[in-house]
Amino acid sequence: MSLFNMNTIEKASYEWITVDPDRCNKCGICAEYCPMDVLAMDSKGYPYMKYRDDCWYCDVCTFFCPKKAITMNDLPYLIS
Amino acid sequence: MYHIIETDVVVVGAGAAGTMAAIKARHADANVRITVLDKSVMETSGGAGRGMDALNTMAVPPYSYPEDVVEHTTKVTEGVLDQNVAYEFGKRCPQLIEDLEKIMDREKGSLFPVDEDGNYQLFYLHPIQKPLLLPMDGEEMKRALAKAVRETGATIYNRTAALQIISENNAVKGVFAFNIRTGEYYYFKTKSVCLTTGCAARMGLASSGYLVGCYEFPGNAGDGYHMAYQAGAELVNMECFQANSLIKDHQGPGCGYVAVPRGAYGTDRNGNSTWSHGYSSGDSKMGAWKAFAEGRGPTHLKMSHLPEESIKVVEKILWGNERTSRKIFHQNRGQDYRDGDAVELAFAEEVGVCGGHSSSGVMADKNGASSVKGLYVAGDVDGGLPHSYLGGALVMGGMIGGNAAAYSSTLDGEFDYKGLKKWISDEIQTFEEPLRRDNGLPTDQVEYKARTRIQHYMKPPKNPEFLNIALWWMDRIRNEDLPRIKAVDYHDLLKAYEIKCILTVGEMMARSSLYRTESRWGYQHWRVDMPESKPEWAGQWVVIKKENDSMTLSKRKVPELKWDFATKMEYSYPELSFDVGTPFKKESNWINPEEDKWMAGTLAEQGMSTPRRFMPGKEK
Numbered sequence: 001m002s003l004f005n006m007n008t009i010e011k012a013s014y015e016w017i018t019v020d021p022d023r024c025n026k027c028g029i030c031a032e033y034c035p036m037d038v039l040a041m042d043s044k045g046y047p048y049m050k051y052r053d054d055c056w057y058c059d060v061c062t063f064f065c066p067k068k069a070i071t072m073n074d075l076p077y078l079i080s
Numbered sequence: 081m082y083h084i085i086e087t088d089v090v091v092v093g094a095g096a097a098g099t100m101a102a103i104k105a106r107h108a109d110a111n112v113r114i115t116v117l118d119k120s121v122m123e124t125s126g127g128a129g130r131g132m133d134a135l136n137t138m139a140v141p142p143y144s145y146p147e148d149v150v151e152h153t154t155k156v157t158e159g160v161l162d163q164n165v166a167y168e169f170g171k172r173c174p175q176l177i178e179d180l181e182k183i184m185d186r187e188k189g190s191l192f193p194v195d196e197d198g199n200y201q202l203f204y205l206h207p208i209q210k211p212l213l214l215p216m217d218g219e220e221m222k223r224a225l226a227k228a229v230r231e232t233g234a235t236i237y238n239r240t241a242a243l244q245i246i247s248e249n250n251a252v253k254g255v256f257a258f259n260i261r262t263g264e265y266y267y268f269k270t271k272s273v274c275l276t277t278g279c280a281a282r283m284g285l286a287s288s289g290y291l292v293g294c295y296e297f298p299g300n301a302g303d304g305y306h307m308a309y310q311a312g313a314e315l316v317n318m319e320c321f322q323a324n325s326l327i328k329d330h331q332g333p334g335c336g337y338v339a340v341p342r343g344a345y346g347t348d349r350n351g352n353s354t355w356s357h358g359y360s361s362g363d364s365k366m367g368a369w370k371a372f373a374e375g376r377g378p379t380h381l382k383m384s385h386l387p388e389e390s391i392k393v394v395e396k397i398l399w400g401n402e403r404t405s406r407k408i409f410h411q412n413r414g415q416d417y418r419d420g421d422a423v424e425l426a427f428a429e430e431v432g433v434c435g436g437h438s439s440s441g442v443m444a445d446k447n448g449a450s451s452v453k454g455l456y457v458a459g460d461v462d463g464g465l466p467h468s469y470l471g472g473a474l475v476m477g478g479m480i481g482g483n484a485a486a487y488s489s490t491l492d493g494e495f496d497y498k499g500l501k502k503w504i505s506d507e508i509q510t511f512e513e514p515l516r517r518d519n520g521l522p523t524d525q526v527e528y529k530a531r532t533r534i535q536h537y538m539k540p541p542k543n544p545e546f547l548n549i550a551l552w553w554m555d556r557i558r559n560e561d562l563p564r565i566k567a568v569d570y571h572d573l574l575k576a577y578e579i580k581c582i583l584t585v586g587e588m589m590a591r592s593s594l595y596r597t598e599s600r601w602g603y604q605h606w607r608v609d610m611p612e613s614k615p616e617w618a619g620q621w622v623v624i625k626k627e628n629d630s631m632t633l634s635k636r637k638v639p640e641l642k643w644d645f646a647t648k649m650e651y652s653y654p655e656l657s658f659d660v661g662t663p664f665k666k667e668s669n670w671i672n673p674e675e676d677k678w679m680a681g682t683l684a685e686q687g688m689s690t691p692r693r694f695m696p697g698k699e700k
Contacts, residue, residue: 035120035129036292036299037239037260037571051571053524056292057405060124075409078290079329 015049016074017061023069030061030070082265082504087115087235088488089481090255091274092242093304094118095126095297096470097459097477098276099225103183104481105274106232112485114234115268117257119241119574120299123226126278127297127460128470131219133338133401136205136469138214139170140177143202146170148210151645155207156361157439157466158600159619159647160317162639165465168446172475177214179478184224191217203341206359207649213341214471219401240266241574242303243511245273245311245455252311252454253495256507263570267504271491272454272484275442276477277304279322279434279460280585282527282578284535286331286429291527293331294430295324296460301578302585304461305433308442309584309626314451316463316621317439318585319592320604321540323428324360324437325368325379332403334425335381335394336360342390344383346425348376360437361467362602363651368427369540369603370654381423391417428603431539433589435459436473438604439466443623448480451625454487456480513563514576520566523575530557530579534586541608541656542593550590554583587631592622595633602651611653618647 026045039061040050047070049055055076062070074080089105091098094116105114118125139149149170150163177200181191188194193215195201202211230236239261246254255268280302281294292298309315325334325346336346340358348354348371355367371379383391394417399407415422435441441463448456448464457464458476465472514520530553537550562580567573598614599606621636641647673680 033121033124035124035126035297037120053290054292054298056298058124058130059404060130063130063404064124072405072408074412075330075405076290076293079288079293079331080409080412 014077015052016055016057016072016076016080017049018071018073019046019048020069020071021046023067025067025069027066029064029066033060033064035060081263082267082508084267084269084500084504085115086113086269088113088270089115089272089274089484090268090270091116091234091276091481092245092255092307093126093275093277093459094122094226094229094236095276095278095459095473096128096222096225097473098274099222099229100474100477101274101276101458101481101484102229102232102234103225104478105485106234108482109485109489112489114232114485115270116229116234116236117240117242117255118236118238119260119303121238122229122236123223125297125299126222128218128222128402129297130404131221131401132216132470133218133397134216135176135214135471135474136337137212137467138173138202138471139212140173140200140202140214142199144210144212146173147643148208148212149173150643151210152206152208152212153467154641154643154645154647155649156359158613158649159641160439160600160621160638161466162445162464163641163643164639165444165446166468169465169468169472169475172479173471176471176475176478180221180474183228184221205337205341205357207357207361207363213337237266241577242277242307243577244507245275245307247311247452247455248495250312250452252452256504258511258570260570260574265504265508267500269495269497270488272456272488274477274480274484275304275308275450275455275457275461276459276473277307277461279436279441280305280432280582282582283432283531283585283589284430284539285528285531286426288329288331291524291531293329295326295331295333296432296434300460302433302581303578304457305442305588306581306584308450308452308455308457308461309588309624311455312452312626313455314443315441315588315624316443317441317466317592318433318588318624319596319622320433320439320601321431321538321589322434322438322440323365323431323540323603325365325425325427326429327406327409328378328424328426330403330406330409331426331430332406335398335406335423338397339381339383339394342394343386344381344394347380347382347420349378350376351382351420354379361649362604363649365428365603366606366651368425372427379425379427380421381425382420383417383423384420428539429535431535431589433585435462435464435466436469437467439463439601443621447483448476449483454484456484511577512573514565514567515573517564517566520564521561523565523567523572523579526557526561526565527575527579527582529561530554530582530586533557534582534589538586538589538593540603540606542606543608544594547590547594551587554587554590558583588624591631591633592624595622599653602649606653608656611655613648
């Protein structure tokens with residue numbers, strides 16, 4: 001089996017914020033308060049970095065999450 | 081879809097200054113209709129969205145007095161200021177302390193430090209012999225301000241970006257805005273605007289290449305400068321660039337204002353101090369520039385000599401306030417503040433403009449009034465009160481809120497809004513052109529192009545040739561690239577608008593730098609072709625204004641200085657002449673056209689067209 005599909009172009013999806021689905025209650029507070037409008041809720045109701053490259057690594061999402069479900073593991077790759 | 085809404089005061093930008101404006105507008109008038117717009121979210125937007133560790137410039141007796149703020153501001157602006165504004169700010173600092181303690185529900189001694197005599201304790205940082213820095217345990221400040229705004233009954237529009245301030249006969253009559261999530265448009269009929277949009281954060285691009293990897297809050301794209309200019313307001317000091325020493329790559333505050341008062345200092349690669357003080361003024365920037373120019377980089381913020389208790393204090397403040405990601409940033413790199421080279425400093429990696437950290441912005445008097453009636457400004461977009469940081473934003477923000485409320489209540493009559501619906505429809509059509517294009521230039525690439533050019537051609541030391549190339553680029557991107565830009569959604573459409581703002585501010589920076597035919601403010605306006613401050617420019621503003629659809633510049637004397645403080649910092653401009661030895665001598669390789677027989681023959685045979693012999697499957 002090939003390691004990659006020659007017929008499709010897929011970009012690696014790299015995010016520096018991870019969401020613990022066991023803790024997340026899908027309340028959307030993180031997306032509501034993200035100052036740069038980075039976060040949105042995916043089709044399953046969990047937050048993801050819709051506009052990843054607008055992240056100012058401000059920490060609001062991890063700070064505001066009432067369930068402590070979000071972790072900022074690192075900073076954007078270009079500055080980490 | 082659009083809405084037309086009548087109101088009395090529109091606050092554009094709900095950062096520190098904007099929230100305080102809304103609060104004080106309500107204090108001034110119980111019935112005034114207050115509307116607050118923020119392209120972000122009021123609770124978390126702006127530079128202080130995650131809190132702040134100090135009010136950097138404050139006059140709090142008995143440590144310091146309003147005259148001390150005037151002395152400091154006079155010195156770092158080299159006399160290019162209205163001292164009255166600085167004095168009025170200094171006078172109101174104690175009231176601000178009282179206001180913040182009340183808004184944040186904190187006891188005296190909890191929010192700000194108090195000495196054993198019960199006085200608020202200030203620290204030394206500024207290049208005068210008085211302490212002006214008031215530390216603050218202000219992590220939750222922004223949320224407390226937002227809560228207080230909600231209690232005023234103001235109508236709040238989050239995710240709603242102001243696009244235009246509309247004026248008629250040099251008076252404010254409306255604000256046009258759109259919601260970046262829903263695409264709904266708003267026209268607010270209003271007679272007064274509090275413009276509190278912050279600085280221009282996204283100008284010169286830092287070497288990381290990350291577009292929002294900037295010092296100031298990246299939502300601040302210079303929108304306020306652009307909108308005020310388009311409305312006919314005057315701007316000043318756009319040649320006095322902000323170029324800070326920041327944490328390399330992270331681009332967050334270089335910890336200096338937290339660590340320097342506790343004994344830290346900037347060092348070169350030899351471990352020597354780069355300057356005598358840690359305040360971010362043009363003289364200390366010259367020291368940082370010199371270190372790099374002499375090959376003495378990298379520079380670091382040295383804390384390793386501090387006692388463990390001091391380092392822990394610095395860590396607690398830096399990791400719990402403002403840019404809390406500093407902790408992850410340093411720890412993931414294995415950097416410990418106990419090591420001398422833990423905090424590498426970047427210098428002037430992102431040139432830009434700011435009123436609060438430097439002097440550039442919309443011209444405002446001691447009442448925060450701009451040259452357009454009904455348009456009040458405060459915070460980093462305010463050029464009338466230089467170097468006043470968060471304290472100035474909060475004080476002047478509060479002042480303009482009250483003044484805007486009073487102004488709107490004294491006005492009789494209505495503006496003529498005939499044809500408004502058609503005007504709005506036309507504006508929406510124009511604004512949404514990038515959305516309707518099937519294809520085009522991605523917004524991030526256009527922004528990247530503009531900001532790399534700004535950084536490359538405007539970074540001091542400046543010269544007219546570079547500045548003119550910068551102007552050429554601003555013009556070219558505006559005329560050739562903006563009409564081809566493709567926005568994929570409303571979020572992206574805001575980016576297309578912000579690029580327009582970046583180009584306006586970039587043009588102001590270049591034109592103003594060309595107009596001031598001298599050097600001043602140390603590194604901030606250093607022209608290598610004119611490396612000295614000239615008497616004819618002493619106490620003179622460069623004023624920018626839109627007239628007859630073009631950017632006009634003029635020279636204006638500042639109000640007479642009432643206080644006789646030093647109008648010069650201690651530094652000098654160097655002569656730039658490096659001896660690089662004697663180069664290898666060689667014969668001329670100039671080829672006269674008549675001797676260039678091979679190329680002349682090729683040209684005669686092939687003409688100017690590219691030979692097609694390398695095209696597979698094609699005949700020659």
